[in-house]
Amino acid sequence: MKPALTFLLIFCSFFAYSQSVLPTYESGKVAFIEVVKTDSLGKELLYENAGKWLQANNFQIQVSAEDSIAGKWVARQSFPVYARGYVSKKIHGKINYTLTVAVKENRYKYEFSNFTFDYYKENRNYEMVPTGKHKALEETKASGWQSLWEQHQKTTQRTVNTMIGSLKTAMIDIPKPKTETVLSKKSASQDW
Amino acid sequence: MRKIFYLLLLCVIITSQVFAQDSTATADKSTFSISGYIDSYYFTNFNRPASRDNMGQSGVGRGFDRRVDQFSLGMVQTLFKYTNRKSEMVADLAFGPNAQYGNYGNVPVLSPAYGYAVGNDNFSGVIIKQAYFKYNATDKLSFTAGQFGTHIGYELIDAPLNYHYSINHTFNSGIPFYHTGLKGSYAFSDKVGLMLGVANGFDYIFDNNRAKAIIGQLFVSPAEGFNVYFNYMRSNEANADSLGKTPDGNFSVYDINGTYQLTDKFMMAFWVMLGSQKGQVGAPGTFTPADGDTDETKTWGGANIYGVYSFSDLFSLGFRGELFDNTSGARGLRNVDSFGNAHGTSVTTYTLTGTFTLADGHLLLKPELRFDNFKKLEGDSEIASQQFMDSDGNFTKNSQTTFGVAAIYKF
Numbered sequence: 066m067k068p069a070l071t072f073l074l075i076f077c078s079f080f081a082y083s084q085s086v087l088p089t090y091e092s093g094k095v096a097f098i099e100v101v102k103t104d105s106l107g108k109e110l111l112y113e114n115a116g117k118w119l120q121a122n123n124f125q126i127q128v129s130a131e132d133s134i135a136g137k138w139v140a141r142q143s144f145p146v147y148a149r150g151y152v153s154k155k156i157h158g159k160i161n162y163t164l165t166v167a168v169k170e171n172r173y174k175y176e177f178s179n180f181t182f183d184y185y186k187e188n189r190n191y192e193m194v195p196t197g198k199h200k201a202l203e204e205t206k207a208s209g210w211q212s213l214w215e216q217h218q219k220t221t222q223r224t225v226n227t228m229i230g231s232l233k234t235a236m237i238d239i240p241k242p243k244t245e246t247v248l249s250k251k252s253a254s255q256d257w
Numbered sequence: 258m259r260k261i262f263y264l265l266l267l268c269v270i271i272t273s274q275v276f277a278q279d280s281t282a283t284a285d286k287s288t289f290s291i292s293g294y295i296d297s298y299y300f301t302n303f304n305r306p307a308s309r310d311n312m313g314q315s316g317v318g319r320g321f322d323r324r325v326d327q328f329s330l331g332m333v334q335t336l337f338k339y340t341n342r343k344s345e346m347v348a349d350l351a352f353g354p355n356a357q358y359g360n361y362g363n364v365p366v367l368s369p370a371y372g373y374a375v376g377n378d379n380f381s382g383v384i385i386k387q388a389y390f391k392y393n394a395t396d397k398l399s400f401t402a403g404q405f406g407t408h409i410g411y412e413l414i415d416a417p418l419n420y421h422y423s424i425n426h427t428f429n430s431g432i433p434f435y436h437t438g439l440k441g442s443y444a445f446s447d448k449v450g451l452m453l454g455v456a457n458g459f460d461y462i463f464d465n466n467r468a469k470a471i472i473g474q475l476f477v478s479p480a481e482g483f484n485v486y487f488n489y490m491r492s493n494e495a496n497a498d499s500l501g502k503t504p505d506g507n508f509s510v511y512d513i514n515g516t517y518q519l520t521d522k523f524m525m526a527f528w529v530m531l532g533s534q535k536g537q538v539g540a541p542g543t544f545t546p547a548d549g550d551t552d553e554t555k556t557w558g559g560a561n562i563y564g565v566y567s568f569s570d571l572f573s574l575g576f577r578g579e580l581f582d583n584t585s586g587a588r589g590l591r592n593v594d595s596f597g598n599a600h601g602t603s604v605t606t607y608t609l610t611g612t613f614t615l616a617d618g619h620l621l622l623k624p625e626l627r628f629d630n631f632k633k634l635e636g637d638s639e640i641a642s643q644q645f646m647d648s649d650g651n652f653t654k655n656s657q658t659t660f661g662v663a664a665i666y667k668f
Binding site: 191195208 | 290292336338347406408413415417418481482483517518521524567569570571572613614615616617618
């Protein structure tokens, strides 16, 4: 009984990592969406924190004047995904996505969406360069490279979850009030 | 014993998680990689040539897919690459028959074997296909020195980097394979780049004279998925005389090629080149014109169009149409008439190639059908002076059709 249970545990540990589950929205597209409540944080502070975080994380900000008035940031970014190479990894492609952060009084909503995989290929200098070809991340099939495709989906899930954690931390940051330093002409030995 | 067993079980579970994770390399991290490929092929020729090869009377009727009706090894490539933020080193070592031919000025044979012979594919020792290092002076400016593959052309020596397995005549007979020299590259942006350099010439490990070749490339990307390259080379390939002086000579190549990913499923490409030579030549890869006249400028050219349709990630189908014109006789692709005189020629080629992508992209299976049609030598005396051999060993065919499968494993 115990050996059978042991074997089952080992089997499950592999099986758990062979399935990729990316969250999808109503349209069937991959999206990570959440409304986060933040007590006592105003719209302006949330908007400013979101902007600072986007810039610090090298997002390409695409906000329009209307978005700004509405308290919304729209930005794009990409991250590489790798194929296993011998000794070191080789870029297989890049995952592009859009991040929208909309703020209101005491709450904000983030939306990671429009995920696409950009195909890369090797050029004559053995550099990996984009081909201009794309694949939507919600596609489940990748004939001929299924395991690699599932690995990229898992990488996307991990990467976005990390970004979400970082964003949430940054959004609740309250700037510390500035303290004035008063220079005294009295001697150092005087009781302050 | 049980404790050891459960400890091992814990290690297995932890290890399975470690190998399931990916980490992102930082920009400043140095990396060392080993990659490469092996390719092999099996083709048949419907002319059933007695020689059991595709080479034709010129000896350069094909590049790397030479032998028919037998399993053939192409090349084994091992690419060693070290990269850090400021520099890069590439040592590209190749083995096998196609390695020798791809570097025919760089192997220990007395002279290239042109004419009717399956030349330059009988040496399987290690060959330096490329060996160069690059210094990134700034984020935009870099310098590369050593032996590097030519910047000219659309097709390459490396089988995994071409869509079609067989290389066309424009590459095989029209342009250089590699250079030894120094070049600088400047990336104005990710859409515009410029390269200028000097080299010994082309396709030769040494330099046969004191003159140097000027090489250049302009890259532009007018839109996403649309890349165009303008390439240039000007050289003097005349052999130096006994006093080390270089006779007058001019060897130039002009080239434009580009790719456009029209949709996620359809890609198109084009390649047009023009070459010219005047004066003496002598370096490997050059030819005294068929008529022997070195005082007149001789030109040759190639025009190619490509289309690839991806039915799925598993299978795609590609087409190539080519016209290569060497009627001036400047290059090695020639006919020989019944009097033994060499003549320039021209050829149209149509190639249909499928690609099955397997094993996470490591294995490519490429069934390929190709039709070559050479200019026919007219006249009753020239019946047996056409380009291709028949089953009786006579050169009575001006066209040939080949079909087969190539397998490429890249790592």
